[in-house]
Amino acid sequence: MINLHNKSHCCGCSACANVCPKRCITMVSDNEGFLYPKVDTAECVDCGLCENVCPIINKPQSSYRTKAFGCYNKDDEVRLNSSSGGVFCVLCKYIVEVKKGVVFGAEFDDDFNVHHKYAETMEDCKKFRGSKYVQSIIGESYKEAKRFLDDGRFVLFTGTPCQIAGLHSYLKKPYDRLYTQDIACHSVPSPKIWDEYKKYISKGRKIKNICFRDKKTGWESPLFLVDFDNDTSYKCKYFENEFIRGFVNGLYSRPSCYECKFSSIDRCSDITLADFWGVSSFYPELNDKKGTSLVLVHSKKGVELFKYAKMYTHGKRVNLKKSVWYNSAVCSSVPKNPNRENFYLSKEAFNIRLVENEYKFENDLKEYNYTFIEKLSLKIKSKLTNKYDG
Numbered sequence: 001m002i003n004l005h006n007k008s009h010c011c012g013c014s015a016c017a018n019v020c021p022k023r024c025i026t027m028v029s030d031n032e033g034f035l036y037p038k039v040d041t042a043e044c045v046d047c048g049l050c051e052n053v054c055p056i057i058n059k060p061q062s063s064y065r066t067k068a069f070g071c072y073n074k075d076d077e078v079r080l081n082s083s084s085g086g087v088f089c090v091l092c093k094y095i096v097e098v099k100k101g102v103v104f105g106a107e108f109d110d111d112f113n114v115h116h117k118y119a120e121t122m123e124d125c126k127k128f129r130g131s132k133y134v135q136s137i138i139g140e141s142y143k144e145a146k147r148f149l150d151d152g153r154f155v156l157f158t159g160t161p162c163q164i165a166g167l168h169s170y171l172k173k174p175y176d177r178l179y180t181q182d183i184a185c186h187s188v189p190s191p192k193i194w195d196e197y198k199k200y201i202s203k204g205r206k207i208k209n210i211c212f213r214d215k216k217t218g219w220e221s222p223l224f225l226v227d228f229d230n231d232t233s234y235k236c237k238y239f240e241n242e243f244i245r246g247f248v249n250g251l252y253s254r255p256s257c258y259e260c261k262f263s264s265i266d267r268c269s270d271i272t273l274a275d276f277w278g279v280s281s282f283y284p285e286l287n288d289k290k291g292t293s294l295v296l297v298h299s300k301k302g303v304e305l306f307k308y309a310k311m312y313t314h315g316k317r318v319n320l321k322k323s324v325w326y327n328s329a330v331c332s333s334v335p336k337n338p339n340r341e342n343f344y345l346s347k348e349a350f351n352i353r354l355v356e357n358e359y360k361f362e363n364d365l366k367e368y369n370y371t372f373i374e375k376l377s378l379k380i381k382s383k384l385t386n387k388y389d390g
Helices: 015-019 049-053 076-080 087-098 122-128 141-150 161-171 191-202 242-248 255-259 300-312 340-345 353-357 370-381
Strands: 025-029 035-039 067-073 102-108 114-119 155-159 178-183 207-214 223-228 233-237 271-275 293-297 313-318
Touching: 015 025, 015 049, 015 141, 015 161, 049 161, 067 076, 067 087, 067 300, 087 102, 087 122, 087 155, 087 178, 087 271, 087 300, 102 122, 102 141, 114 122, 114 141, 141 155, 141 161, 155 161, 161 178, 178 300, 191 223, 191 242, 242 353, 271 300, 293 300, 300 313
Parallel strands: 102 155, 155 178, 178 271
Antiparallel strands: 025 035, 067 293, 067 313, 102 114, 207 223, 223 233, 271 293
16 A cells, blocks of 8 residues: 655555555645645555555656657637637537547646546637646546547546546556657646635635636736735736745745656656746747747657647757757756745744745746746756757
8 A cells, every 4th residue: 555654655546546456545735735646544454545546656658769849839819818829729629629529638627626527629728728826636637538449439638647647557558549749848836825815815705717828918027916806906017926936936845846757858748838038048949938848759659649739839959959949848857846844833833924025945036037047947957968959
């Protein structure tokens, strides 16, 4: 059975809870707000399936030589409502309209908590668009995906790298009709901190909409935007927002994120989507300030997905090594903030004001800019060998 002696050894993917034949594993929130498996030892038959599907214990491997592309959606409306270049919507279009399949992704519920759900129409896929900087609850999505696959349906499962690894471990075998897409994940912040922040920012008002990166002021200098039911709103520059500042500086990330086992160019997903930060340094012709995606293709299925995407996007193949220099999330873990323990030990641990009033960050930034990205790039250049020059 699963025995957690070190919380950094659990990414919260829920593969163990999904696979348990006795349903005696539940995902329970700890004092920091992160979900961990809890085993009912009275019901457990010690079959070992939970350990066998843990992606940290049994990390899925990839042998494909990754290729990199920079591109953006030809439809400006789609791109404006996407975090970067709007490529995700094209992948959904291929699965839903061409393959008549199902897409799994992360969406807000009515209280703006983040859950994994599935969609069978392009309209429903819109809920999955845009960045959501909080760990999504997988629930029984792995089981649901397996049911669709066993019924002969095509499935595109999207999520963080650890969630995709968890899905592959849970399924135990390859499925010809399964496609997977992950992201360049900076880390997942605490859902409990997110709950506290929503209370802090709403001040009793009901939240109608949240956009972590609204691009009306540009892709490179987005806004954090919250709309309320009384026709008021809150907005500020991305790096002036308290929640974002704590997140970016690793103050309340999941323990496993500080030593992520899945942050690598070589991944078990078919395709990875990321912001193409630094695109102007190497490929200025791909940057019109509206958002450009970096697409990393890891498999033959990824090639198939991207071949379709090229019909709806502008772009080109790019040098893999150069393409990730400015996005440390592709292959580096987020650094652990030295104030993390003090933050959680504080009597006001979940008061977001502490982020701004008491904890001073090394990256004390007021706007998103390439100077910051240059600093981040130093973390990953040493990890890139000649195998990634193509």
